[in-house]
Amino acid sequence: MSLKIATWNINSVRLRIESVVRLLDHHKPDVLCLQETKCPDDLFPEKAIKAAGYEYIEKSGQKGYHGVAIVARVPLEKASIKRFCGKEDCRHIQATAKGVEIHNFYVPAGGDEPDPEINEKFAHKIQFLEEMASWFKNAKQKTTAKRVVVGDLNVAPLEHDVWSHKQLLKVVSHTPQEVELFDKVLASHKWIDVPRLFTPEEEKLFSWWSYRSKDWQASNRGRRLDHIWASPAMDGMAKSVTTFTDARSWEKPSDHAPVIAEFKL
Structure with missing residues (x-):
């Protein structure tokens, strides 16, 4: 049995x-x-997504x-959400598909100034990661639960993730303080960084390119902000990972590209 999961910061689903729908038709993930x-x-x-064959929506x-x-073309069970930092922001949802507990996160971006003393948005991000x-x-x-974390985690932790x-050491998303906390989250559950199983750490790997760069492909000033992690119980199950950069060039694109992983359960 396989499970194909895609994650995408869509930057307005209605827009x-x-x-x-194009992504669903093209890649046919079990879960997006x-x-x-x-x-x-x-x-x-919902209507357009269900028409594409994805009847399960949380x-x-x-x-x-x-x-x-x-959204999924396989049943979703045990759906729930968690609030963080005492706020009502909608930044997490989870559901189980094919026996795998999937957590979908949108971590706060953190604003422009990497100082929690003067930047409330950065302080929020730090608290969220904690x-x-x-x-x-x-x-x-x-140690036994099959879990996956996906989403725009808004941190590019490794040297070649930017x-x-x-x-970028003093730019929000790649500062030492954020990277240290990101590593703390990874260690908290012994998460496996799935994309880096397939692309060595010494190679560049990006999922986001700023709208400010008109020719984003030529400049390639990207960052890896979108992540897929797997729990220790899924060690050895990841079979492939794709960053679908073509979507970054579609009409009215998101500034993020979808990341897609396939697991053999």
């Missing part, structure tokens, strides 16, 4: 629903996790900001 849906639940474009959305959703680490550290059945390690 880019045609791209969502979306972030930044920017859509209240009652306006989520969502946690809000008007204009944030929002996460899981709470993620604590939550997963206390997760039940740590176009210039030296130039």
